[in-house]
Amino acid sequence: MMKTLTVDLADRSYPIFIGESLISNSDLYSPYIKGKQVMIVTNTTVAPLYLEQVKSALSDYDVDEVILPDGEQYKNLDTLNLIFDALLEKRHNRTTTLIALGGGVVGDMTGFAASCYQRGVDFIQVPTTLLSQVDSSVGGKTAVNHPMGKNMIGAFYQPKCVIADISVLATLPQRELSAGIAEVVKYGLICNNEFYLWLDENVEALASYDTVALSRAVELSCLDKAAVVAQDEKEGGIRAILNLGHTFGHAIETNQGYGVWLHGEAVAAGMVMAADLSWRLGNISQQDVQRLQGMLKRAQLPCVPPKEMSNQDFIDLMQVDKKVLDGKLRLVLLTAIGEAVVTSDFSADTLHQTLDAGEQLGCSSQ
Ligand code: NAD
Numbered sequence: 001m002m003k004t005l006t007v008d009l010a011d012r013s014y015p016i017f018i019g020e021s022l023i024s025n026s027d028l029y030s031p032y033i034k035g036k037q038v039m040i041v042t043n044t045t046v047a048p049l050y051l052e053q054v055k056s057a058l059s060d061y062d063v064d065e066v067i068l069p070d071g072e073q074y075k076n077l078d079t080l081n082l083i084f085d086a087l088l089e090k091r092h093n094r095t096t097t098l099i100a101l102g103g104g105v106v107g108d109m110t111g112f113a114a115s116c117y118q119r120g121v122d123f124i125q126v127p128t129t130l131l132s133q134v135d136s137s138v139g140g141k142t143a144v145n146h147p148m149g150k151n152m153i154g155a156f157y158q159p160k161c162v163i164a165d166i167s168v169l170a171t172l173p174q175r176e177l178s179a180g181i182a183e184v185v186k187y188g189l190i191c192n193n194e195f196y197l198w199l200d201e202n203v204e205a206l207a208s209y210d211t212v213a214l215s216r217a218v219e220l221s222c223l224d225k226a227a228v229v230a231q232d233e234k235e236g237g238i239r240a241i242l243n244l245g246h247t248f249g250h251a252i253e254t255n256q257g258y259g260v261w262l263h264g265e266a267v268a269a270g271m272v273m274a275a276d277l278s279w280r281l282g283n284i285s286q287q288d289v290q291r292l293q294g295m296l297k298r299a300q301l302p303c304v305p306p307k308e309m310s311n312q313d314f315i316d317l318m319q320v321d322k323k324v325l326d327g328k329l330r331l332v333l334l335t336a337i338g339e340a341v342v343t344s345d346f347s348a349d350t351l352h353q354t355l356d357a358g359e360q361l362g363c364s365s366q
């Protein structure tokens with residue numbers, strides 16, 4: 001059975017379709033394609049698995065494809081240019097529709113390309129990782145990385161629809177599935193205590209590819225994300241809570257080299273650091289931090305930062321975070337399980353205690 005949710009953004013509202021065997025269903029695409037031309041953007045891993053199925057659904061259109069190299073290390077302006085090259089070589093005009101078929105890397109780059117090709121063309125998200133189904137395909141953040149910082153060049157640009165097909169998760173490597181679970185746990189922590197309790201019971205089912213559990217997790221995550229995005233599309237305020245653990249996590253990803261730690265893995269370790277700081281500020285209990293560590297461990301995720309990262313490495317990299325305001329670091333911290341705030345109300349000493357904690361925090365290390 002297919003579920004349909006809505007991201008409510010007035011004239012830019014769009015549906016999220018969640019269910020099994022959706023990517024070859026032409027009825028899901030056609031209402032959102034206004035011209036004859038379509039460019040499918042995918043990568044060398046996803047193309048052999050799913051490109052033909054998507055093309056079969058688009059047989060009424062003039063379909064071209066561009067197959068990008070796979071990996072976070074290719075999420076940059078050079079790779080973005082390959083999309084523009086393909087669009088121009090195939091003479092795509094302003095009525096073209098881009099289709100992002102892949103994980104968050106393909107989705108973020110395709111969305112950004114759509115936002116600037118001929119000053120903006122339509123695009124559809126067909127997310128194929130758990131992480132992209134629960135997070136990156138929804139909400140319109142698009143970007144590429146810069147060597148000095150993650151996702152530093154980008155735009156807010158909403159898709160016309162999101163097609164989240166649970167069946168395609170069957171081919172995801174275990175490590176990628178686990179990385180997606182980190183972002184799912186995030187929603188429980190920041191805004192949905194009931195979901196968090198459900199996750200505590202069901203995290204093993206998710207990590208073992210149980211489609212019923214995965215469908216529910218995608219649906220509840222998208223509901224939470226859509227509600228936050230509808231309140232604050234361009235992150236003037238509340239939307240920043242979706243970045244729990246990300247300031248620490250982005251520092252880990254940048255320090256280690258893009259692609260070495262998966263985004264979700266870095267977010268998992270970062271969420272434990274944010275929870276640790278929240279505990280030191282008296283907002284949650286030490287048992288809450290331990291419960292989070294246990295859940296992440298059962299999802300086969302790391303929850304300590306890389307041993308070789310010094311406090312200064314973190315401080316330097318966290319200073320380029322997009323939440324820094326007037327030179328002051330702001331972090332998403334928990335005020336309770338299921339409640340988060342964006343705040344600069346913590347002392348440098350307390351932050352250092354969390355950074356020092358490293359090993360003591362620990363479950364498994366990378
Ligand atoms: P990814 O796109 O690199 O995909 C992970 C790996 O899985 C890749 O090797 C990919 O080719 C492969 N893959 C994808 N679908 C598959 C399938 N069905 N079967 C087998 N292999 C498959 O990584 P990701 O975790 O999906 O996304 C991470 C990216 O998303 C990061 O760049 C991060 O910054 C970004 N992100 C963006 C937002 C946002 O709001 N825009 C939110 C969270 C993360």
Ligand code: GLY
Nearest residue numbers: 139141239242243
């Ligand atoms: N992933 C964070 C956001 O979409 O705002």
